[in-house]
Amino acid sequence: xxxxxxxxxRNLWTxxxxxxxxxxxxxxxxxxxxxxxxxxEGLERTLVxxxxxxxxxxxxxxSPSEVLSFVPRDQASILETLPEIATGxxxxxxxxxxxxxxxxxxxxGSKKPSNVVFRGIEETSLHLREQVKLIKGxxxxxxxxxxxxxxxxxxxxxxxxxxxxxxxxxxDWRIVGVFDAGSTGFSSEIWGDADQxxxxxxxxxxxxxxxxxxxxxxxxxxxxxxxSDPRLTLAAKRETRFYEEQSEMxxxxxRILGLSLTIIFSMGAIIGAMITMYSAVAxxxxxxGTLRALGFGRKDILIAFLVESLLFGFLGxxxxxxxxxxxxxxxxxxxxFQSFAELAFGFRLSPRIVYQGMAxxxxxxxxxxxxxxxxxxxxxxxEALRAV
Amino acid sequence: xxFLKILFRNAFRNKLRTGLTILGxxxxxxxxxxxxxxxxxxxxxxxxxxxxxxxxxxxxxxIFPLPLAYKEKIRQVDGVKNLSYGNWFGGxxxxxxxxxxxxxxxxRSYLELYPExxxxxxxxxxFLEDQRGFIAxxxxxxxxxxxxxxxxxxxxxxxxxxxxxxxxxxYQGRDENTDEHQFFFHWDYxxxxxxxxxxxxxDQVGFYVAGVADPELTGEVATAIDKGFxxxxxxxxxxxxxAFQQGFVAMTGAIISTIQVVSIMVIIIILAVVANTMAMxxxxxxxEYAVLKTLGFKARxxxxxxxxxxxxxxxxxxxxxxxxxxPAADAFYRKLGSYFPVFNVEQExxxxxxxxxxxxxxxxxxxxxxxxxxxxIAEGLRRIG
Numbered sequence: 001x002x003x004x005x006x007x008x009x010r011n012l013w014t015x016x017x018x019x020x021x022x023x024x025x026x027x028x029x030x031x032x033x034x035x036x037x038x039x040x041e042g043l044e045r046t047l048v049x050x051x052x053x054x055x056x057x058x059x060x061x062x063s064p065s066e067v068l069s070f071v072p073r074d075q076a077s078i079l080e081t082l083p084e085i086a087t088g089x090x091x092x093x094x095x096x097x098x099x100x101x102x103x104x105x106x107x108x109g110s111k112k113p114s115n116v117v118f119r120g121i122e123e124t125s126l127h128l129r130e131q132v133k134l135i136k137g138x139x140x141x142x143x144x145x146x147x148x149x150x151x152x153x154x155x156x157x158x159x160x161x162x163x164x165x166x167x168x169x170x171x172d173w174r175i176v177g178v179f180d181a182g183s184t185g186f187s188s189e190i191w192g193d194a195d196q197x198x199x200x201x202x203x204x205x206x207x208x209x210x211x212x213x214x215x216x217x218x219x220x221x222x223x224x225x226x227x228s229d230p231r232l233t234l235a236a237k238r239e240t241r242f243y244e245e246q247s248e249m250x251x252x253x254x255r256i257l258g259l260s261l262t263i264i265f266s267m268g269a270i271i272g273a274m275i276t277m278y279s280a281v282a283x284x285x286x287x288x289g290t291l292r293a294l295g296f297g298r299k300d301i302l303i304a305f306l307v308e309s310l311l312f313g314f315l316g317x318x319x320x321x322x323x324x325x326x327x328x329x330x331x332x333x334x335x336x337f338q339s340f341a342e343l344a345f346g347f348r349l350s351p352r353i354v355y356q357g358m359a360x361x362x363x364x365x366x367x368x369x370x371x372x373x374x375x376x377x378x379x380x381x382x383e384a385l386r387a388v
Numbered sequence: 389x390x391f392l393k394i395l396f397r398n399a400f401r402n403k404l405r406t407g408l409t410i411l412g413x414x415x416x417x418x419x420x421x422x423x424x425x426x427x428x429x430x431x432x433x434x435x436x437x438x439x440x441x442x443x444x445x446x447x448x449x450x451i452f453p454l455p456l457a458y459k460e461k462i463r464q465v466d467g468v469k470n471l472s473y474g475n476w477f478g479g480x481x482x483x484x485x486x487x488x489x490x491x492x493x494x495x496r497s498y499l500e501l502y503p504e505x506x507x508x509x510x511x512x513x514x515f516l517e518d519q520r521g522f523i524a525x526x527x528x529x530x531x532x533x534x535x536x537x538x539x540x541x542x543x544x545x546x547x548x549x550x551x552x553x554x555x556x557x558x559y560q561g562r563d564e565n566t567d568e569h570q571f572f573f574h575w576d577y578x579x580x581x582x583x584x585x586x587x588x589x590x591d592q593v594g595f596y597v598a599g600v601a602d603p604e605l606t607g608e609v610a611t612a613i614d615k616g617f618x619x620x621x622x623x624x625x626x627x628x629x630x631a632f633q634q635g636f637v638a639m640t641g642a643i644i645s646t647i648q649v650v651s652i653m654v655i656i657i658i659l660a661v662v663a664n665t666m667a668m669x670x671x672x673x674x675x676e677y678a679v680l681k682t683l684g685f686k687a688r689x690x691x692x693x694x695x696x697x698x699x700x701x702x703x704x705x706x707x708x709x710x711x712x713x714x715p716a717a718d719a720f721y722r723k724l725g726s727y728f729p730v731f732n733v734e735q736e737x738x739x740x741x742x743x744x745x746x747x748x749x750x751x752x753x754x755x756x757x758x759x760x761x762x763x764x765i766a767e768g769l770r771r772i773g
Contacts, residue, residue, distance in 0.1 A: 017667050017755070025660040028653055064545055067451055068478075070588075104449040104625075112638035115449050168448045170621070201452070202621070204588065253727075261650060264419040265657065271412040272661040275405055279668045335639035340451075342639075 003296055003304040008311055011280065022276040023316045026361060029262065029269040030320025034357040035327050035347060036258030040251050042183075042348035047247035050185040051239030054216045055128055056084075058209040058226065061235045065246065065339045066100040067117075071206040075232055079209050084222045086212040088127055094212035096125040099197045101207075102341055103168050103190075105157045107333075116153055117341045118168075120194030128210055131184050137162050137177035140192055145200075147192035148177035152344035156188075156333040166190070169200035185243065188333070188344045210239065249337050266364055269316075273368025277309050281376045288376055289384025298377040305373035306366065313365020317358045324357070325349050395696040402669070406701060409665040413705020413748075414712065416658035417741050421713035422720060423651040424737040430637060430644055432730035436565045437629035439603040441501060442610055444596040445632075447625040450476075453592035454622050456579075461616055467609040468598045472497035474575055475594035479542030479551060481532070487727075488528055490542060490571035492578040495523075501599050504562040511536065511557035519577050521556030525568035527729070529558050547578065547589065569729035597629075655744050663752035666698050670756035677760045678768025687761040694760060698753035699746065706745035710738055 012019045051057075058079060063069035071079075076097045088094045099120035104113035123142060126132060140146035147166065154160050166173040173192060181187045194206070213219060219238060226236045237245075281288070288301060324347075333344040400406055428435075444462065446452035453475075463471050474493030481488070495516055499505060507515070507523065514536075515521045524534060534540060538555045553573055561568045575593075582590040598613070600606050610626040617624045627635075637644070670677075677690050713733055721731040 018664055021660045021664040021667070025657050025664075028657050028660075032650060032653060060548075062543075062545060062548055064484075068546055102449040102451050104447075107638075110638060110641065112635060112641075114639050170619070170623075201448070257647075261419075264415060265654070267415050268412050268419075268654075268657050268661060271408050271415075272657075272664060275408050275412075275661065275665055275668070278404060278408075283672075332642045334642035 003291065003300050005307065008304060008308040011284075011308060012311065015280070015283075018276055018279070019312075022272050022312055023319065025272040026269050026312065026316025026364060027319035027323065029265040029364070030317045030357050030361045031323045032265060033258065033262040033360055034321055034324035034349075034353055036254060036261065037353045037356065038324060038327060038347040038349055039332065039345075040254040040258065041350055041353060042345045043254065043343075044244075044247050044251050045348055046183050046343070046345040047185055047243040048240060049131070049183060050181075051241070051243040052128070052130070052212075053238060053240050054086075054213050055210055055239035056213055056219060056222060057237050057239045057242050058234045059207075059237065059242075061233055066098075066207050067102055067339065067341070069100075069207050071097070071209050071234060073205065075234060076206050076209055078229070078231055079211075079226075079234075082211075082222070082225070084211075084214050084218045086214040088124070088212075092124060094124055094127055095209070096122040096128055096211070097194060097206040097209050098122070098125060099194050099201075099203055099207050101197065101201050101203070103166070105153075105160070105166070107342075108156055108158050111158070114157075114335060115341045116157065117189040117339070118147075118197065119189050119191050120197030121191050122194055125191075125210070128212055129181070129186060132179050132181045132186055134177050135180045137175075140176055142193050143196070144193065145171050145173050145196055146176045147173045147190050148179050149175050149190045150187040151178060151180045152187035152331075152333065153190055153342075154178055155331075156342070156344060160190075169197075171196075171200045183346060183348075185246075185343055188342055209234075246336065246338050253337070262360070266360070269364050270368045273309060273312055273365060274372065276312070277305065277369045277372035278375070280308070281305065281372045284376075285379065285384050288379055289381055289386075292379070292381045293385065302373050302377035305376050306369050309365045309369020309373070310362055311365070312369070313361040313363070314358075316365070317361025320361065321354055321357045391692070391696070394693065395700050398693065399697045399700045405665055405668070409662060409701050410705040410708065412661045413658055413702055413745065414708040416654050416661075417706050417709025417745060418712050418716055419654045420651050420744060421709065421733065421737050421741055422716060423647055423654070424740060425713075425717055425720075425731065425733050426728070427644060427647055427651075428734050428737065429728040429731045430640075432565050432728070433567065433633040434630055434637060436504070436563065436567060436730070437633050438504075439606070439628060439630060440600050441629040442598045442600060442606055442613070442626050443629055443632040444598065444613055444624050444626040445594070447614075447623040450594075452622065453589060453594055454596065454624060456591045456593050458593070458596065458617065458622075458624070462596055462598060462613055465598075465609060465612045465616065467600050467602070467605045467612070469601045470497055470500055470599045471596060472501050473593045473596045474498065474572075475578060475589075475592075476546075477542070477544065477573075477578070478546045479544050481540070481542055486532075488569050488571055488729075489567075490573070492575040493572050494575050495572065498572065498597070499523075501597055504566045505559040506562050507557050507559045515556035518554060518556050519574045520552065520554050522553040522571060522573040523557040523559055524555060524572075525570050525729075526558055526560045527568040528571060529555070531569075547582065551581075564732060565730050567729045598626075655748065659748050659751055662698065662702060662748055663755070665701070666694065666752045666756045669697070670694060670760050674760065674763060674768045678763065678765045681765050681768070690760050691757045694757040695750060695753045699749040702745040702749035702752070703742075706741055710741055713737075713741075 059069040085093045085095050101118050102115040103118045105116050106113050140148050149160050223236045226232055327347040331346045336343045446454055472494050474491045477490045477492050479490050515523050534555050540553050542551050600609050606628050613626045614624050717733050
């Protein structure tokens, strides 16, 4: 017969201070582990959700980001006649030529300038990005220097509220609307009329061309056509793929940071668990002897102590994940290395992170409890009972 | 002396537990030291920047260029001693993973402005004479095994195509925090190629660097430069090199504050571990403390025993951790050298480690010491650990 589970629970309660300290150590480790994974997850999802699978994005060959890409006017007009472009409900083709520049705007709080994506759009751009919804004010009129700002920009930057204006390129850009694009990269952008932008920033070429595919499976054809056309110096990518690439470097950095931190932390927590379990064994020598005398076998003792340290892991893990889930209310806004522009993203808890965090906590508990449990199970009855 | 002996004897009575606690402390100090070194590596560019250099760039943002014609106008501003200019080239060597900073600069004036890049006079001449030549930092050259005379090709991301360069010189950092991971080549090589291509960027400069004689004048000179270009097609923003570098650091401020928070958490976790050990130790020895009290030892003495033992554990862990920080930082640098060109363990970091370990030692002993002092003799003697 196995030793009852309530024995373990009562034990934890008897040594409240020690239990509490060990648990808080473990919970902190799981918290850090989960939060960093959540950050990487949030960043990845933000950039993946930014694109639509059915949209094709054309950039200059070899350009790692939109800002560094140039699409000359003549090439843009060649693209406009491609047969793969879908037609919208109003009969217009879902095709837009865009300009992307970076402008430095002071951040709220620190007042230090950071780069924000300023995107010149055409009317169809809005049809191509269904995630973008106007929540305040109105849409900017084409042909004027009116712009609208994403919620991330309004929240994190100074002087970006409705009806304020932004001054760059010898022009005042009045913010007439605020748009929300959910948790996508567009929320960290400012949008205005493409032609106005090109004029103000003296750009003779567009940055990118984007259009909806008539049939999503035609993407391969399109890619082949663009690459084999000698007049074009462009490369076609699916919009989703493009934004995935934009996040790669940061996600990798966050993952490496998270992994190395947790390895170091978990060593500390395992040691903490080990100390606690060793002392639990040392303090209960007589108890162990009594249990053995009552007829519980070595295996039962081993299992009982392992269960106890797994319980530590479970409780610590649960507390850590609970605290980490509260992090979902926070947002981080920082410069993405790849696009060199500001990007706001949040912590995102996924079931996978919960499993990983929990597995991690249980492993910590198990490793920490293994040696002490062995020591407990190897005691001889007589010696254990004789000890005071 | 006797007191110290008791402390050590006490601390190592339970060898396993103390050993584990010290190990935990060692790991925590190691982690703390590494995290702080990462932060200081982040600020290395700021630390290494000079107070007498001004950087002028397009006020819209860094991606917009300035006309080459601004050169003469900036030079005429009062207080500007010498002037150089350049472009961020953004070239890739073989693969994207091999990241290092590469710039096209006006070589003669640039090297004059940066005396911390120490170059052998002969190599310097050879570099200045060859328009396709480049100069690389010592560590960069070491990493890729480049030698003088080697041909190196960079793939342009901003300026497309393959660009061939010949290594003509190598520079060494004068100071410890000088970045030895950079690559400079002739701006004329870039510009002449762009002119031939009739590209957008011909005769355009990414940034100007101005040397100012007196660091007190930088504010005035910066305003004077910017004033000269107000309401022009390309307005400028001039700031000291320090402020410019700080701007870069500030962009990733969120990451730095995360690392800072984490390094504090490391300390909290280890506090929990040490406090746990001390709590268990005192609980076991309550009987002894009661005996000591009976013999007439004051509460102060008992508290001293507990605090002392805790400090013995934390400081020995701290010493071990600090000695391990150096080889660990070295290994870290070898792995992530391309992210952090300068990666040195600072004196300050060691000082912080010591302070942290003393604080942890004291904080961990507070509750156990209170428990030991408060317990009544009879109660203490009655209790069985």
